[in-house]
Amino acid sequence: MALLKLENITKRFGGLVAVDKVSLEINEGELIGIVGPNGSGKTTLFNVISGVYTPEEGKVIFDGKDITRLPAYKRAPLGLGRTFQIPRPFSSASVRENVAIGAMFGTLADKVTVDDSLEIADRYIDLVGLEAHRDKASGDLTPVEKKLMEIARALAMRPKLLLMDEAMAGMNPKDIDDMVKFIKRIKEEEKIAIISMVEHIMRAVVGLAERVMVMNQGAKLVDAKTEEALADPRVIEVYLGQPTEQSKWRSEVWKEGKGEDE
């Protein structure tokens, strides 16, 4: 049975169809990438899965349960964790408190005390390598540190499925490689499924996931093995614009440098 099953999800904002009849299945312990140009509906899809938005059409089935209309706060204890494209730390709280909040209200909510949660937090802070900043106000972290803190916070929730929104945006090539390794490692160690979404840092996608879904203008374009998907003419066209601009496409798609923050 699939851990997460999206059936024909459609989400509109007024006249704009941000997500257009998207279906997707992901199994326990699987790692998949979602790619697509800016505005193709990736973040909106995440928001539908995590309960920030309710879709106009379609169903979200998580762990065999229809959660399409479940409030966001009831989804986290079921095992849904996420990070945000633009980091959203609880700024006045320390890194430790932020991560502890994840532990306190995630899947362990009924089992852990505040002290337990702080201990769990310490473990994940060490895991993402932020131990030097443990007691710093999270608002004072650098953007990359904030991303790491969000990952620790989401992992402390002990999710079954982790949604990572642009985990590598704004990083240099070396950091991207480290992050790719790190994501694969936590997938193995924590035994969780991960959906990692990337706008256009192809280097990251290729190394990261065996399977990728490509989105364009809200719709699912391709869902296939990574090499196949990226070689697909439709995908090439999306990133390329016009086939005659082949060279431009190469420099765009294989760009090792920065992703863009919205």
Place this chain on the structure above:
Amino acid sequence: MKKTLPKYYPLIPVFAAYLIMFLIGFFVPGMWQMVALLAFYCALGQSWNIFMGMTGYVDFGYVTFIALGTYGMSLGITYCSQYEWLGIGIIVIGFILAMFLASLSALLEAFIALRLRGAYFAIACIGINEGLRYFIEGAKIWGGSEGLIYFGALVQALGRDTVNQLTSFWADFSVFIIAALAAFLNMHYMRSKIGYALTAVREDEDAAKVMGINANKYKTIAFLTSGWLGAGVGAMAWGLKLGYVYPGDVFVIHYTVECIVVVLLGGAGTLLGPVVGGLIYGLSKYWLAVIMPGFQLLIFAPIIIIIIVAAPEGVVGLLKRRLKGTRLEMFIE
């Protein structure tokens, strides 16, 4: 390296202050009334601060809780004093009624707060307060604009000696207890999941929800707690002590403003702040009323404005910054 916050140390200076106040009032002749007034301001500041400090909502209609608490006690005594066998139980009934009315109003305010933010919330709460007052007067319930006068009934039910003791000591003493309870609950909440949840909600409500936090539940807990404490002060310091209630006396926004001034002077969102603020405010009000009767507000208002502009974090906010990194840090919150 890993530090767990010492749990309840910051309560020590708060409780010490209340204890010293109580001892001075109890043993120094002629001081009890002044000390009781100070405890009144400290208790209200502390109670209002739970609401504001933890949820970030500024409740301008807070006096509604105090007023409803007063009415709860008044109704309990007025309608139950005829049953002799209840004895002192009528005070208990009055207190329970006070809590009940405060709960209704806290739930109503929580309902509004979940829909309106900032200034709209403040105005809605002022609206509820004024609305209630005119409803009681207009619909002539609970004695209408004539209010309830039940001092005589209280004396008849419990006897003059008991009533004297109740109004001159126990009513004020319970305000001390409520002040201490408010400080304890505030500290306890801050150190428990409630405090973490509300910090997250204050910083980023949508992100907090995605982290699994039921924002409405935790806000409502803070609203209820704050409302109960305010109603407790009203029930004891006004309802029991005075023996009468008029709507025009109790639903008065002026008292909310006093709460806010107390908290801002001392330090909003801090634990010790309402105590320090209550002492500064209560003492200067008392003193100015003695040396310049009638003019106290004229002098008082600009002084308060100057202090708040000069030290926006309040006295305790300043103190906290001064003590940062020292061993005293863990006692100040």
